[in-house]
Amino acid sequence: MTQxxxxxxxxxxxxxRLHPGNDRPLPLGELQEHFGFSPISIHExxxxxxxxxxxxxLPYKGVSLTEKGYIMAAALVRRHRVWECFLTDALQVPIDEAHDxxxxxxxxxxDWITExxxxYLQQPEACPHGNAIGELAAIPAELSIDRGAVGKAYLITHIFPENRESLQMARRTGLLPGESIRITGRTDIETTIEIRNQQKSFVSEDLNCFWGMEITDGT
Incomplete structure (x- = not known):
């Protein structure tokens, strides 16, 4: 899966944004009203x-974020609000234009650019619209996949350093940002990863340029 x-x-x-608590399903009608799309488009x-x-x-009830989806959504909203602060505070862009x-x-x-x-903005507490940006500590910690624990699932967030070898390996193996994996085994030299329901073995050292955050569903 690509980005x-x-x-x-x-x-x-x-x-x-429509249901930040994520403690009950969000009716699809609210998404339809938000986007202005047809029910068929929303459902697809x-x-x-x-x-x-x-x-x-849940049919007839609505939709809720999985842990994987919640992590991605929270990071997206955080990026949005930090950029709004930069545009309004540093560049004096009107808040309505800054939002767009x-x-x-x-x-x-x-995410690393956002942080x-x-x-640089001296860690603002809220965006220009008054919505809390949140503490940095609230963002799930990332680690390189070679340091991940056996049995744990991770969402790949980025590749660093970006060089020809790491990017070619990402394309060849499917270890791309947005992909979820599970570490299923490790020896002194190799790490075995489940990706897209397939088991693949890697030299552990080669995984130190792939970064991710732990998730619980791993699928």
Whole structure:
């Protein structure tokens, strides 16, 4: 699976914003009203999200984020709000225009850029619209996959350093941002990973450029 598309992230962000508690299903009618799309279009996208393990859908009740989906949505919303602060505070962009521009930047900027920007802005507590950005500690910790625990599942978040070898390996093996994996075994030299229901073995040292955060569903 490749990096989630902007449309997928938009849906995750909308579910997160419309029902931040995520303690009950969000009726699909609220998504239809939010986006202005037809019920068929909404349902088709929810099916795609469910297939990717990002949401749970209950017919006639609604949709809720899985842990994997919640992590991605929370990170997206955080990026959006940090960029809004930068646009309004540093560049003096009006808040309504800043919201639309941040809607583009939230998809393009990786989390590490957002965190550097957050520090540059002296860690604002809220976006220009008054919504809390949240503490950095609330963002799930990332680690390189070679240091992951056997039996645990991880969502790959980014590749660093980005060089020809690591990017070619990512394309060849499917270890791409947005992909979920499970570490199923490890020896002194090799690490075995389940990815897309297949077991693959890697030299452990080769995995130190793939970074991820722990999830519980792993699918």
């Amino acid at each position: 989630p598309s902007a449309s997928i992230e938009d849906y995750l962000g909308a579910i997160y 996208m929810i099916q795609k999200l469910e297939q990717r393990g990002l949401v749970d859908y 521009l941040a809607g583009d930047l939230e998809h393009a900027a990786p 550097r920007l957050f520090t």
